[in-house]
Amino acid sequence: MWGFTPRASQWDDWPKRTAKEGLVEIECGVRFDAVRMPEALGLRIFQVWQWEMHCGPLLQASPWVYGLTRPRTHADIWRRLSSDSAVLSTGSWLICPRPDRQHPAAGRWLKTPDAPLWEPTRLADLLAVFAELQPDVSASAIA
Numbered sequence: 001m002w003g004f005t006p007r008a009s010q011w012d013d014w015p016k017r018t019a020k021e022g023l024v025e026i027e028c029g030v031r032f033d034a035v036r037m038p039e040a041l042g043l044r045i046f047q048v049w050q051w052e053m054h055c056g057p058l059l060q061a062s063p064w065v066y067g068l069t070r071p072r073t074h075a076d077i078w079r080r081l082s083s084d085s086a087v088l089s090t091g092s093w094l095i096c097p098r099p100d101r102q103h104p105a106a107g108r109w110l111k112t113p114d115a116p117l118w119e120p121t122r123l124a125d126l127l128a129v130f131a132e133l134q135p136d137v138s139a140s141a142i143a
Contacts, residue, residue, distance in 0.1 A: 022101040029090030032068040037085045039063045047109045056118030061107030073120040080128040
């Protein structure tokens, strides 16, 4: 269901899997890994890349943004991540809202999970470049 070409019935199973608040808990490392980044950095990447066909799913859950990428990517790809970013893989869980909802704690989808997953190398490179260019950017300056 995650990172494949969208289909009309793609979200049909969400009501069966979600709590009444419209949340679902998904295990990382199975269908995707989640790359947690500071919110300002994630919003900046979204602002610049949102219209690109290579922009993968992004979940904004303040103070973080999570980019979904292929699972179990080799650790060398992520070696340039700043200390305030992390890869969530096997053993980690991501609580997220339905794609058509917003939740006060779980956030909202900036780019829904029906978008193709981020190419790990592209996301790692973007994180490194944007972190170097905009280390002190604030979320309020981007919004």
